[in-house]
Amino acid sequence: MLEMPYPMETRKILVVDDEDDVRLFLQDFLSEREFEVSAAASGEEAVSLVRASTPDIVLLDIMMPGMDGLACLEAIKKEQPKTNVIMITALNDDSRIAKAKKLGAYNYILKPFSLGYLESELMRLIDKMQA
Numbered sequence: 001m002l003e004m005p006y007p008m009e010t011r012k013i014l015v016v017d018d019e020d021d022v023r024l025f026l027q028d029f030l031s032e033r034e035f036e037v038s039a040a041a042s043g044e045e046a047v048s049l050v051r052a053s054t055p056d057i058v059l060l061d062i063m064m065p066g067m068d069g070l071a072c073l074e075a076i077k078k079e080q081p082k083t084n085v086i087m088i089t090a091l092n093d094d095s096r097i098a099k100a101k102k103l104g105a106y107n108y109i110l111k112p113f114s115l116g117y118l119e120s121e122l123m124r125l126i127d128k129m130q131a
Helices: 020-032 044-051 068-080 094-102 116-128
Strands: 013-016 036-040 056-061 084-089 106-108
Touching: 013 020, 013 044, 013 068, 020 036, 020 056, 044 056, 044 068, 056 068, 056 116, 068 084, 068 094, 084 094, 084 116, 106 116
Parallel strands: 013 036, 013 056, 056 084, 084 106
Antiparallel strands: none
16 A cells, blocks of 8 residues: 555645636546545635635635635634635735744745645645644
8 A cells, every 4th residue: 555645644735716627627637646635716716615625735825806816815713713824826925925824824836846845835734734
């Protein structure tokens, strides 16, 4: 039997992105790594899923119609303060990065990103969560 690359205690990831192709691609990538993956197409849907399923990690797009990623981050942190959030965006904006960190984001990854980089960031976060 293959050894799982990530501890069993840290298995639930929520992917939040309004772009179907990005969301589905990340779902497939993370499922292949044996994460329990759920997905949301909007900030509002993400908050409901966080409330219902308490994911360990949320990958959250910033630019979304309706509730944007920063408002969603704030709502997630109010609902589940221990949930770790990694912001994902194509917009390299220092003020948004600073606001995301102030609101409790663990990290901020710019699109396009390599899957290797995403996986290494997830591993680093999981190691920190296990410490």
